[in-house]
Amino acid sequence: MLITKLKDENEIRRLAQGKVFAICCHGCKEISFPEAEAEALIATLDLTGRITTDYICQPENLAARLEPYWNDIQAADAVLVFSCGVGVQTVADYLEGKRVYACCDTVPLPGFQGVTPLEHDCAQCGQCYLNLTGGICPITACSKSLVNGQCGGAKDGKCEVDPTMDCGWERICRRLQQLGRSQEMNFPVQIRNWAINENV
Numbered sequence: 001m002l003i004t005k006l007k008d009e010n011e012i013r014r015l016a017q018g019k020v021f022a023i024c025c026h027g028c029k030e031i032s033f034p035e036a037e038a039e040a041l042i043a044t045l046d047l048t049g050r051i052t053t054d055y056i057c058q059p060e061n062l063a064a065r066l067e068p069y070w071n072d073i074q075a076a077d078a079v080l081v082f083s084c085g086v087g088v089q090t091v092a093d094y095l096e097g098k099r100v101y102a103c104c105d106t107v108p109l110p111g112f113q114g115v116t117p118l119e120h121d122c123a124q125c126g127q128c129y130l131n132l133t134g135g136i137c138p139i140t141a142c143s144k145s146l147v148n149g150q151c152g153g154a155k156d157g158k159c160e161v162d163p164t165m166d167c168g169w170e171r172i173c174r175r176l177q178q179l180g181r182s183q184e185m186n187f188p189v190q191i192r193n194w195a196i197n198e199n200v
Contacts, residue, residue, distance in 0.1 A: 003032040004084055004104040007128070009041060015101040015131065018077030019048045021069070023091060025083035027055035034104070038082045041103075048075040057086040059119060062094055073098065085122030085130060085137055092135025092175075093119070099179055102130040125192070132187050134175035141168030147190045 006012070022042045026033060042050060049072030053065045066073065073079060078099040081088045084106040092100040108124045121140040129138055129147055139145045143161035150169030153160035159167050176185055 003107045003124075004034065004082075005107065006034045006037050006041070006082075007103055007105055012041060012080070012101075012103050015078065015103075016045050016080060019046050019075065021048050021073045021076035021079045022050040023056060023066075023079060023081045023083070023087075024050070024052040025054060025056045025081070025087045026052060027057065027087075028084065034082075038103070042080075042082075045080075048072045056081075056083055057090050057120070059090055059094065062090055066094070085124075085128055086120050088128070088130050089120035089122075089135055089137060092130070096175070097178065099181075100135045102128045102135075104128070127192060129190065132184070132190070133172045134179055134181065136168065136172045136175055138168055138172065141166075141171060143168075147192070149185075 022045065024035075024038060024042070026035070049069050051065060051069055053061075056062045056065070073095065076098070078101055079091060079095060080101050080103050081091050082103045084104065085102065088100065088102040105126055105128045106122050106124045107126045120137070122137065123139040123145070125139055130136070138147050142150070143159050143165065144151055146169065150167060151160070154167035154170060155163075157167055157170050159165040173185060176182055
């Protein structure tokens with residue numbers, strides 16, 4: 001069960017430079033998904049294509065749904081995903097060489113999330129950082145949920161808290177380099193806006 005809200009329209013338009021492919025997930029929309037607002041915004045973008053489907057958080061389902069649109073996706077400068085953070089992370093992994101952006105924030109609501117088993121997690125923190133970090137969540141991929149870079153305690157690419165876990169921030173840095181976004185690793189200090197969760 002999820003509540004998703006559109007990010008600020010100006011932010012989405014800034015991300016939608018050039019041609020874009022849009023993915024809308026309706027898998028958990030029975031709770032709350034800004035369908036009308038998303039559709040109105042998507043209609044104004046320069047699209048190579050778009051798809052509305054369900055449960056993009058399930059990798060095999062996602063691959064099957066996107067296969068007919070592969071040429072449209074490759075022709076796009078970026079992929080805009082209208083879903084919770086799990087869906088965005090799954091798309092970013094599947095299209096790892098493509099810029100993938102989250103167009104929604106997910107706010108806290110305890111309960112079922114997506115189709116199990118999931119490869120990713122969304123902390124429903126209300127302020128999604130995936131656009132800054134190449135589609136890898138710093139809240140769930142880092143044991144300390146650091147949003148401003150790694151702690152410095154990783155050893156051989158592994159987390160100091162959980163040595164079986166890859167350092168989330170090393171993964172983020174590698175992804176940004178792969179996307180040609182190395183210069184963005186010095187993004188401004190992020191201060192969490194807790195008020196977002198209070199306006200649901």
